Amino acid sequence: MTHRPTDEPLRPARPHPADTPWDGPPPEPADVDPAVLAALLHRHGWQRRGGAPGRYGRWTPPGPGRGGTSLLVPETRAFPDSDDLLGEALLALTRSGTPSAREVLLALAVPSDEIHWSRDVPAGPGDTTTWTVEEGMRTAARAVLLAAALATRARAGYFGARHRRAATASLENVLVGPAPGGRHLTAFVPVAPGRPLSVRLHQALHATREAVDYRRATGGMDAFDSAVESGVSHELTEALVSLVRGTEGARIAVEWAPAAGIPAGCAAPAEPVEFTPGDLPALREAGVRYLQAEPSVPVRITGAVVRLRRSGPRGAGTVRLRVLAGAEIPHVRIALDEEAYRIAGHAHLVGLPVRVHGRLESRGGFRRLTGAGPVIPVQVDDAERDRLVKALQEDLDFFEEACGGD
Template sequence: MHRPIDDPAPPRGPRPHPVHTSALWSDPPAPGQVDPAVLGALLDRHGWSRRGGAAGRYSRWTPPGPGNGGTSLLVPESRSFPDCEDLIGEALTALARSSSPSARDVLVSLTVPSDEIRWWRDVPSGPADTASWTVEERLRAAARQMLLAGALAARARAGYYGARHRRPATALLEDILVGPAPGGRRLTAFVPVAAGRPLAVRLHQALDAAREAVDYRRATGGMDAFDGAVAAGVSHELVEAVVALVRGTEGARVEVSWSPAAGVPEGCAAAAGPVEFSPGDLPVLREASARYLRAEPSVPVRITGTVVRMRRSGPRGAGTVRVRVLAGAEVPHVRMALDEEDYRIAGHAHLVGLPIRVQGRLESRGGFRRLTEAAEVVPVQVDEAERDRLMKSLQENLDFFEEACSGD
């Protein structure tokens, strides 16, 4: 606090506040980065009304709903006029200060170019347009299930995924932004185009295919359309997400809207509108869900992994091994039953810090978490750095020794 008089070093200034060290994603974008056509398209999408303006120069937009307080935006038609950047800057400032929920959605889509996925649930509202805790939780849980199903379908096509592809699919959801769920009836997710467009495209196609398959089943009594819908991304996980969305409502809708900045992806409609499901669809959806669960076959695999758990009923004989998968299957862990010789090889490989390789069939029952017909267990040589890491992991999990040696 007090410096010597003869100290030539100037006193340090105040430390910058953390908020000022870098731009936040919620900050409005720079006016020079905003395309007027994209801004106009987003305002129209989110319910803003065009109220005229100077023809060929700018348009005037007012927010949706009553009580907008006289707020209006002047949006230039193009960047060919000298005052274009000033008008865009004023419009962005007005959006940031607006109390309209749609203003926030427009800013998010401008800051992070995103495809928008919206869910609606027709449920009774509470006092002052509120919703019960469970109603809003159901909406968010169903939306997350549906996003995960879309992420899984973007990785591979299957009628039932179980534990397969879960890690990369879940990682894809980390970049998605979500808006509020007013009254537990509506929710919007912003899927960044750079990382998440395959998810949005696959979900859009899968929902259309699921709707057509349900209509086909109700019209003809056949379930064949659900078999073909797997190629479009329909799965047990997607159908269960739709069931969770519709259950307890008078109807539900899902809509995918493309980012105006990125354009419409190839093979998709520009404005297809929401896909609707009703409580009358639930019996068909549940039947399809069970069908996918039964029909998905087991998969022959050759897995490389590290042993993390061993168990058998006595000091000798067959036992059960749990393996953390390193390669060969898109699942984090599998369990397998091994005969006495293979169990001994797996135990020795673990004690010296080596992974094992084993072949068998990844069983769909139980979610692809179990390897049946396991055979040909062999240790796999790894470099010294990886071996040291595996040995360290072994020492940190001493309960393995207790279980392996106790025969529990």
């Protein structure tokens, strides 16, 4: 049986369809708040150029040569023609070839917080950048999002394999826009259920900035210790190092969905948080500090034995469990004496999970259990046993490894 390694890079978020034609009907005017539409137009570069104050505004799209196209957007629904004007504006957006028009329509359809990354990188011929620069931007941005998702599950200086499966799953609905030139990237985090991720990222970025400033001003690392409560971690500092390395500076901004308002305790508007190459020593030092300081965790784990290995037909060996309960990790490796190894092997053969207690070691990413206690088979219902036995039959590596093969 093979499993996706937990340290494998996170797969890309789903592309945001902002660069494809809008092929659906316009939103219903009754479902659109005029103030939200105006806020989205402003966010995406549209310019208000007059209009009757207190009644409607005239908006033109960003970019040169757009003066002939405009939208009349009512400011309120207080006038008889407000719905008509709103409907005409929405219809005009669906027919517009401007990418920002599609982004506005998508933001109306799925209210989302927007996270913007930007980097100052040297330009190549024709203002281009290399493939690796653009890929580096996406990789670093994904790592930043994953660190924030981990921090919504728990507060820790170092997560390792803990909570990674749930954090990765929480990014399934995040959309990502195009990243031309490897300098800018935007992620769209739906308010439901992604607002906690956006809030945690906002708080963690500001706490990181304050801790770096404190380190550079005083030489002390105490601010990084307290910043853990705001979501700062080894994973976040490493992601920021990847984002800034090789650039002249990088910025991250969180913009709240107008339809959902500003979360309690967050800034309005949220200013970008900037990091420069001069911040890298402090970020690296904090990452090492978090890695070394996170303690081992006492746990009692229930899991299915998916792999057994020992050097000969007798003696101690190592087993790998697929964790079913007791710890927020997908798999754990345990060194067992001969008797415990034999019990684990029999449980595997008959399709029973086992329960064992010990300490989940931070070294190696919380993937190893030390000081393991007795291995106890756990009774399960027939349906669960059949599923585990089927998994055993699919595990072609087991028979060689159980017999002492390499």
